[in-house]
Amino acid sequence: MSATDTETMELDFSRAxxxxxxxxxxxxxSYQIEGSRFGGCGTSHWDTFAATPGNTVRGExxxxxxxxxxxxxxxxDLVRDAGFDCYRFSTSWSRILPEGRxxxxxxxxxFYDRLVDGMLARxxxxxxxxYHWDLPAPLADLGGWRNRDIAGWFADYAEVVMKRIGDRVATAATVNEPWCVAWLSHFMGEHAPGVxxxxxxxxxxxxxxxxxxxxTQAMRALGMGNLGLVTNFEYAAPADDSEAAKRAAxxxxxxxxxWFLGGVFDGAYPEDVLVGLGPHMPEGxxxxxxxxxxxxxWLGVNYYTRKLIAPDGSGQFPALREIEGPLPKTQMNWEIYPEGLHHFITWVHDTYTKGLPIYVTENGMASPDQVxxxxxxxxxxxxxLNRHLGAVRRAMAGGAPVKGYIVWSLLDNYEWALGYEKRFGLVHVDFETLERTPKASWHALGRALRR
Known part of the structure; x- marks a missing residue:
């Protein structure tokens, strides 16, 4: 396939x-694109995590x-010119409340006032x-997400933000990807605070x-509606046909x-997880x-990949490990498995939300793109995009009430502990000059979404 062919590749769908x-x-x-050194933004635990040698690629x-x-x-303008209907952004707790309170x-x-008005004008x-992970450092000093008081601090922050912009946002979500906030960051230690x-x-x-x-209660008290939670999902497949691998998956x-769906929709956590976490849970x-x-x-579904899971033989909870799978992979070394998106949309609808609107709030891939x-x-x-939107359409044909699809991400950006190497954007960013160059995918979306 020639360079000209790849530049004019089309998507398999249109608005119709x-x-x-x-x-x-x-x-x-916010933290991935805004620049935390600008505009009086306070220090977050991502700033201090990245300042600790060995935590991020090249200390970025x-x-x-x-x-x-x-x-x-x-x-x-790039969002508008690609033909999109909505722009999903996050507000920075550290930018709005530098001390957290x-x-x-x-x-x-x-800044967020201007940003919201700018969206509406376009x-x-x-x-x-x-919340997309940039906890103010003064709250991290008090234990952060380990401290029960954070629920009140977060509600107060929500009130401050939404008193200012809540009258103009179309939807509001509380936390992006609670698994990353809690497990990835406090059990695996791969994200701030690195515990x-x-x-x-x-x-x-x-x-x-x-x-x-x-x-959510604080925003309801302000008279807001269209409130949701954004959870991330990974399709866990057994690495082999053994019963041990099936249990691990x-x-x-x-x-x-x-865990997170059970808490929100069932009022209970899964018993198999509580076997390991129960002794360590907060009292009451x-x-x-x-x-x-x-x-x-509504519920937001973020989906990227599947994992092949096997027992690790340690006997120490959770006693599982990931096995590299055979499917084609992204720059993140994540398997490309669109069937997982179809599974989660239909499973969430059938098991938990039962008619509640579902948005695919993140879906995309990293690739080593060059200008x-x-x-x-x-x-x-x-x-x-073609394959995953095909999965969305199949889920909708089966009755799932999917109301939108949101691509991650607009821009190549700071990919957390992996620094600036992994490029998820529809728009290429030169991190030396900050020049933006729309990619072929951006152009293809513009053609597909043109009204």
Whole structure:
């Protein structure tokens, strides 16, 4: 296939293939693009995590990132010009409340005020997320997600933000990917705050949902509607046909997928996970499900990959390990498995939400994209979008109430502990000059979504 062919690859769908009220969008997060050194933003635990040798690739951080804080107008033009209906963004707790509590940073609130008005001026629906991982360092000093008080701190933050922009956002979500906030960061230690402790993980796994419930209540008290939670999912498949591998995959599914849905929709955590986490849970946790289960108006599904799971033979909870699978992989070394997205949409609808609107709030892939002659060919991403949107359409044909699909991500950005190597964007960013170059996938989406 020639360079010209890859530049003109088309998507297999158009707007006409989806209901009139179906929304297409793209997403970013505050710490990954804004630049934490701008505009009076406070220090977050990601700043201190990245400043600790060995935690991130080359010690890279989000101090500058994509400098979206200064370039937001032209970045919103890119969202509009690709034909999207909505823009999913996150507000930075550290930018709005540098101490995590107390007096807000007026410049931070002004920034999100301008950002939301900029979306509306371009005909974009603002999809807001309150927390995408940048916990203010002063709250991390107090234990962060290990401290039950964080539920109240988060609710107060939600009130501060939404008193300012809540009248203009189309949807509001509380926490992005609670598994990452709790397990990846407090058990595996791969993300800030970099803790590897089962008690810390158990407390965080509960407090992140308690905070979600309290913040949802705070926004309801402001008269807001269209509130949701964004959970991430991984398809856990047994590495072989043994009963031990099947049990390991089921437990992985419990930790990753069923824990958070069970808390919000069933008022209970899965028993197989509590076998390991139960002894380390906060005292009286079972009394919090009325708050955790505060009704939401929609659920966000973030999906990227499947994992092959096997027992690790240690006998130490959770006693499982990942096995490299045979399928084609992204730059993240994640298997490309669109069937998993179909599974989770239908499973969530049948088992938990039962008619509640579902948005695919993140789906996308990283690839080692380069600018050649002023253009970026990314045929693998176009193929990825085709296959995953095909899975969405199959789920909808089966009755699942999917209301939108949001591509991760608008821009190549700071990919957390992996620094700036992994490029998820529809738009290439040169991290030296900060020049933006729309990729072939951006152009293909523009052609497919043109009204």
């Amino acid at each position: 293939d989806f209901p009139d009220d179906f929304v297409f969008g793209t997403a970013t997060s 951080d989000g101090a500058t990132a994509c400098a979206h804080y200064h370039r937001w107008e032209s970045d919103l 107390g007096v807000p940073n007026a410049g931070g609130l002004d 005909g974009l629906k603002p999809f807001a997320t309150l 590897r402790d089962i008690r810390a993980a158990a407390h965080a796994m509960h407090h992140v949902l308690l905070a979600h419930g309290r913040a 089921r437990l992985y599914d419990g930790i990753y997928n069923r 946790f079972e009394n919090d499900f009325d708050i955790i289960g505060t009704p939401v108006d 050649l002659n002023g253009k970026v060919a990314d045929p693998s991403r176009i193929d990825f």
